[in-house]
Amino acid sequence: MVEAILQEMVLRKDYLIEERIDTIYFGGGTPSLLAASEIAKLLAAIQKHFIVLPGVEVTLEANPDDLDFDTLVAFKSVGINRLSIGIQSFHSHHLQFLHRVHNADQAKNCVQDARKAGFDNISIDLIYALTNETDEEWREDIRQALLLEPEHISSYSLTIEPQTVFGKWAKTGKLRVTDDDVAARHLEILIEQLEASGYEHYEVSNFAKAGFQSKHNSSYWKGAKYLGLGPSAHSYNKVSRQFNVANNHAYLRSIKSGEVPFEKEILSRADKVNEYILTSLRTSWGCNCDYLKNEFDYDLLLEQSAYIQDIIKNEYARLDNAVLSLTKKGKLLADKIASDLFISL
Amino acid sequence: MENIRNFCIIAHIDHGKSTLADRLLEFTGTVTDREMQAQVLDNMDLEREKGITIKSHAIQMNYKLDGKDYVLNLIDTPGHVDFSYEVSRSIAACEGALLIVDASQGIEAQTISNLYLALENDLEIIPVLNKIDLPHAMPEEVTDEIVEMIGCKREDVIHASGKEGIGIEDILKAVVHRIKAPKGDPKAPLQAMIFDSVFNSFRGIEVIFRVVNGTIRKGEKVKFVSTGQEYGADEIGILRLNQQPCNEISAGNVGYLISGIKVAKEVHVGDTITNAINPGASLGGFQEVKPMVFAGIYPVDTTEFEELRASMEKLQLNDASLVWELETSAALGFGFRCGFLGMLHMEIIQERLEREFNMTVITTVPSVQFKAYLTDGTQVDINAPSEMPDPTKMDYIEEPYIKAQIISKAEYIGAIIGLCMDKRGIILNQNYLTTDRVEMSFEMPLSEIVFDFFDKLKSISRGYASLDYHLIGFRESDMVKLDIMLNGEKVDALSAIVHRGKSQEWGRKLCEKLKELIPRQMFEIAIQAAIGQKIVSRENISAIRKNVIAKCYGGDISRKRKLLEKQKKGKKRMRQIGTVEVPQEAFMAILKIE
Numbered sequence: 001m002v003e004a005i006l007q008e009m010v011l012r013k014d015y016l017i018e019e020r021i022d023t024i025y026f027g028g029g030t031p032s033l034l035a036a037s038e039i040a041k042l043l044a045a046i047q048k049h050f051i052v053l054p055g056v057e058v059t060l061e062a063n064p065d066d067l068d069f070d071t072l073v074a075f076k077s078v079g080i081n082r083l084s085i086g087i088q089s090f091h092s093h094h095l096q097f098l099h100r101v102h103n104a105d106q107a108k109n110c111v112q113d114a115r116k117a118g119f120d121n122i123s124i125d126l127i128y129a130l131t132n133e134t135d136e137e138w139r140e141d142i143r144q145a146l147l148l149e150p151e152h153i154s155s156y157s158l159t160i161e162p163q164t165v166f167g168k169w170a171k172t173g174k175l176r177v178t179d180d181d182v183a184a185r186h187l188e189i190l191i192e193q194l195e196a197s198g199y200e201h202y203e204v205s206n207f208a209k210a211g212f213q214s215k216h217n218s219s220y221w222k223g224a225k226y227l228g229l230g231p232s233a234h235s236y237n238k239v240s241r242q243f244n245v246a247n248n249h250a251y252l253r254s255i256k257s258g259e260v261p262f263e264k265e266i267l268s269r270a271d272k273v274n275e276y277i278l279t280s281l282r283t284s285w286g287c288n289c290d291y292l293k294n295e296f297d298y299d300l301l302l303e304q305s306a307y308i309q310d311i312i313k314n315e316y317a318r319l320d321n322a323v324l325s326l327t328k329k330g331k332l333l334a335d336k337i338a339s340d341l342f343i344s345l
Numbered sequence: 346m347e348n349i350r351n352f353c354i355i356a357h358i359d360h361g362k363s364t365l366a367d368r369l370l371e372f373t374g375t376v377t378d379r380e381m382q383a384q385v386l387d388n389m390d391l392e393r394e395k396g397i398t399i400k401s402h403a404i405q406m407n408y409k410l411d412g413k414d415y416v417l418n419l420i421d422t423p424g425h426v427d428f429s430y431e432v433s434r435s436i437a438a439c440e441g442a443l444l445i446v447d448a449s450q451g452i453e454a455q456t457i458s459n460l461y462l463a464l465e466n467d468l469e470i471i472p473v474l475n476k477i478d479l480p481h482a483m484p485e486e487v488t489d490e491i492v493e494m495i496g497c498k499r500e501d502v503i504h505a506s507g508k509e510g511i512g513i514e515d516i517l518k519a520v521v522h523r524i525k526a527p528k529g530d531p532k533a534p535l536q537a538m539i540f541d542s543v544f545n546s547f548r549g550i551e552v553i554f555r556v557v558n559g560t561i562r563k564g565e566k567v568k569f570v571s572t573g574q575e576y577g578a579d580e581i582g583i584l585r586l587n588q589q590p591c592n593e594i595s596a597g598n599v600g601y602l603i604s605g606i607k608v609a610k611e612v613h614v615g616d617t618i619t620n621a622i623n624p625g626a627s628l629g630g631f632q633e634v635k636p637m638v639f640a641g642i643y644p645v646d647t648t649e650f651e652e653l654r655a656s657m658e659k660l661q662l663n664d665a666s667l668v669w670e671l672e673t674s675a676a677l678g679f680g681f682r683c684g685f686l687g688m689l690h691m692e693i694i695q696e697r698l699e700r701e702f703n704m705t706v707i708t709t710v711p712s713v714q715f716k717a718y719l720t721d722g723t724q725v726d727i728n729a730p731s732e733m734p735d736p737t738k739m740d741y742i743e744e745p746y747i748k749a750q751i752i753s754k755a756e757y758i759g760a761i762i763g764l765c766m767d768k769r770g771i772i773l774n775q776n777y778l779t780t781d782r783v784e785m786s787f788e789m790p791l792s793e794i795v796f797d798f799f800d801k802l803k804s805i806s807r808g809y810a811s812l813d814y815h816l817i818g819f820r821e822s823d824m825v826k827l828d829i830m831l832n833g834e835k836v837d838a839l840s841a842i843v844h845r846g847k848s849q850e851w852g853r854k855l856c857e858k859l860k861e862l863i864p865r866q867m868f869e870i871a872i873q874a875a876i877g878q879k880i881v882s883r884e885n886i887s888a889i890r891k892n893v894i895a896k897c898y899g900g901d902i903s904r905k906r907k908l909l910e911k912q913k914k915g916k917k918r919m920r921q922i923g924t925v926e927v928p929q930e931a932f933m934a935i936l937k938i939e
Contacts, residue, residue: 156895184890205895234900336892339909
C-alpha cells in the first residue's frame with residue numbers, strides 16, 4: 001500500500017503545483033499501524049515532489065493501543081510533530097460499545113508517554129451523546145481529559161449513519177439513539193468546561209489552547225486546496241472535488257497500471273458558495289461576506305437580509321464588519337442556519 | 346342501423362374491466378398487437394396509475410358474425426362515485442351493458458348502483474363472470490348473487506378471463522344476439538346526446554355524442570340546446586383507436602364533433618346537439634353538475650400565483666366539472682376556492698397541477714357546502730370555514746345529507762355500523778345478498794364522508810366493503826367553526842367546520858396531528874384549537890436545540906452540502922405562516938386524524 005501511495009504521489013505531483021504545503025496529515029483508518037520507516041519514506045517523497053514550508057504541521061492519527069513509548073519516539077524522530085489520539089471515552093462500557101480495544105488506563109498512559117517522547121502538540125478525540133450516557137459520565141470524561149492537558153480537543157456526538165451496523169440496529173430498535181436534546185446538553189457542558197479551562201471553541205467540534213488550532217482542519221474550512229492520497233482519499237483544487245475508490249484492491253490494481261482511480265465532482269458557483277457558508281459558519285472566525293462578494297459575486301447580506309436580521313435579533317448570530325458568525329446558541333444549530341442561507345438550486 | 350350495437354361496461358374498480366375491454370379490441374382487430382398498450386382505453390397517466398377510468402371514452406369495433414358485419418360501439422364509463430353523473434349519461438347512450446363481476450369478489454356497491462341505473466334505462470344486461478381462472482374464484486356463489494340481482498338464468502352468465510383471453514368470443518356473440526339494435530329515425534330532426542368531451546390542445550374540444558334521431562352532417566350548423574350556442578360541424582367522425590373523419594353519422598351511431606370550441610365549460614355532458622336550422626327537441630335528462638366538495642388551492646410560493654392561475658385555467662379547459670373563484674387567505678395570501686365532484690376529483694386536480702404543470706400547491710381542508718339561515722331571514726351558502734357567519738347573527742345551519750349504500754362481508758357488519766354511527770349516520774336497512782354478503786343503507790352527513798370515511802371503511806372491513814352514495818338533501822345541524830392558532834395567531838387556512846358534539850375531540854386530535862406534522866423550529870410553537878373565543882386544546886412543539894453534524898473535514902464536505910441542500914428543498918415545500926414554517930401536508934392534517 002505504501003508503495004502504491006508513493007506511486008500515486010508521483011502521478012499527481014502537479015495537483016498542488018506552486019502551492020506551499022503547511023500541513024501534512026496521516027489519517028483515516030489506522031495510520032498508527034504504519035512503521036516509522038514507512039512514514040519516513042512518505043515524508044521524504046513529499047519533500048521531493050512538493051514545496052513544503054518550514055514549520056509544517058505533521059499530524060498522525062493514532063489509536064492509544066498502537067502507541068507504546070518506543071513507537072512514539074520513533075514517530076517523533078521521523079518528523080511527526082502532532083498527534084491526534086482517538087481516546088473517545090474514559091469509560092470501559094462505552095469503549096466496548098464503540099468496539100475499541102483500549103481501556104482508560106492505556107489512554108492516559110499513551111498521552112503521558114507521548115509527552116515523555118517529546119510531543120508538545122497533542123489532540124485527543126472524545127465522543128458524547130453515547131447510548132445511555134449520563135451527564136455525570138460525560139462530565140467525568142471531560143475532567144479526565146483536562147487532567148492530561150492536551151493542546152487540542154476534538155469532540156463529536158455519536159452520529160448514526162443509516163448504512164452501518166449501528167444504523168441497522170437503530171432502525172430495528174436494538175440501539176437506542178440519544179435524542180438531540182441530550183446531545184445539545186452534552187455539547188453545552190463541553191463548551192462551558194473547556195472554555196473555563198482556557199480552550200478556545202474555534203469550530204463546532206474543535207477546541208484549542210492559544211496557538212494550537214489545527215492548521216490542517218482549519219484549512220478545510222478556509223477553502224484551501226488539498227491533495228488526498230490513498231484509497232477513499234478526497235482532494236480539492238477550488239474547481240472540483242475528487243475522491244479515490246474506497247476498495248483497497250481496486251485502488252492497488254489501478255495504481256499498478258499507472259492510473260489514479262477517482263470520481264470527480266465539478267463544483268458550480270452555488271456549490272462553492274454553499275460550501276463556504278456551511279464550513280465557515282461552524283468556525284469562530286465566521287462567514288466573511290466580503291469574501292463571498294469578491295470571490296463569487298454573491299451578496300449574502302443583501303440576498304438574505306431578513307433572515308440574517310432575524311437570527312441576529314434572536315441571538316443566534318452576530319455581524320461585525322461584514323463577518324457573520326454564530327453565537328454559542330447558534331453554533332448548535334449551525335446546519336439548519338447554513339441550510340437556510342444556502343443558494344437554492 | 347340494425348347492425349349497430351351500443352354497449353357499456355359496468356364493473357367495480359379492479360374487477361378487470363380495462364383488461365377485458367383490451368381483449369375485445371384485440372379480438373375484433375381494432376388494435377393491432379403493436380398498438381396494444383396495456384389498457385388502451387385509460388390513456389391518462391393518472392388513470393393508468395390508479396387503474397381506474399376518470400373520463401369516459403368510446404371506441405368503435407367491427408365484428409363479423411354469421412356473414413353479417415356489425416358495428417359495436419363500446420362506451421367506457423368512469424368507475425368512481427365522484428363521476429356518477431357522467432356514468433348516467435354513458436348508460437343513457439347505450440342499449441346494453443356488460444356487467445363484469447370478479448369471480449373471486451362478488452358484486453360491489455358501486456356496481457349495484459350503476460346496474461340499477463342501467464336497468465332503469467332498459468338496458469339489456471349481459472352478466473360476465475370475470476377472472477374465472479383465479480384459484481380462489483367462487484363461480485357458484487357469485488353466479489347466485491348475479492342471478493338474484495338481475496333475475497337472469499344461470500346459463501346467461503358468461504365465464505371469462507380478460508387476462509387469459511377466455512370467453513371473449515362468447516361476449517361478442519352475446520352483444521350481437523342479446524342487445525337490441527338502436528331505434529331512431531335518421532330522417533327526423535337531429536337529436537344527439539353528448540356523453541363525453543375530450544380536450545385536445547391542438548384542435549380544441551372534441552365532443553363525443555350518440556345520435557338518437559336524425560343525421561349529423563359535416564359542414565352543417567349545429568346547436569347545443571342547453572347553452573343555445575351554435576357551431577359549425579367542421580369535422581365529424583367515428584372513434585376507432587384514432588379518430589376517423591366521415592361525412593355523416595346517423596341515428597343509432599356514436600361519433601365525435603370538432604367545431605373549434607376552446608373551453609370545456611361550453612360543452613355539458615347530457616346536453617342535446619341539434620340542427621340549428623331544423624332543430625329537434627331536447628332529449629331531457631340534462632343536469633348541471635354541481636360540486637360537492639370545496640377546498641382552497643394556493644401556491645406554496647406566493648410569487649407563483651399567476652402561474653397557478655394560468656394552470657387552473659388550462660385545467661378547466663379539459664375539466665368542465667372543476668369550478669373555482671379567487672379567494673384570499675390571511676395566512677396563505679391569494680389563491681382559489683375550488684369546487685370538486687368529490688374527494689377523488691380533488692386529489693386528481695392536485696396531482697395534475699403538480700405533474701402536468703409542475704406547481705407546488707397547498708390544498709386546504711376540504712369542506713362541503715353548508716346553508717346558513719340568518720336571523721334577518723336571509724340564506725347564505727358556506728363553501729369555506731371563513732364564510733361562516735358570526736354566530737350571533739345566525740339562526741340555524743343546514744348541511745348536506747347523503748344516502749350511502751355499503752356492501753360487505755357479513756362478518757364486518759358490526760364494525761361498519763359502529764363506524765357509520767360514529768359518523769352521525771342512521772341505518773335504514775340491511776339486506777342479505779347471499780348468506781355471506783350484506784347490503785346496508787345509511788343516511789349520513791356528506792361532511793363525514795369527506796373526512797376520511799372511505800379509508801376507514803376499507804380498513805375495518807379488510808378491503809371488502811364497497812360504498813356508493815347520493816345526495817338526498819339538506820338537514821339542520823349544529824355546526825361550529827373550529828379555529829387553529831399557531832403562536833397565538835389564527836391560521837384561517839387550518840380552520841374547519843365540524844359538528845359541535847365532536848368539536849372538542851376534533852380540536853384535540855387536530856392539535857396532536859399538527860404537532861406531528863410541523864417540524865421543530867428555532868423557537869417554541871404553541872398550537873391551539875379554539876371554538877369562538879374558547880381554547881379547547883393546546884400542544885407545544887419545543888424548539889430544536891441542536892442541528893449540527895459533528896464532523897466536517899475534507900471527505901465530509903460534499904456529502905454534507907448535499908444533505909443540507911436536501912434540507913433546503915424540503916423547506917421549499919413549506920409555507921411560512923407568521924414566523925412558523927408549516928409543511929404542505931399539515932393543511933390536510935384533519936384528513937389524517939385517526
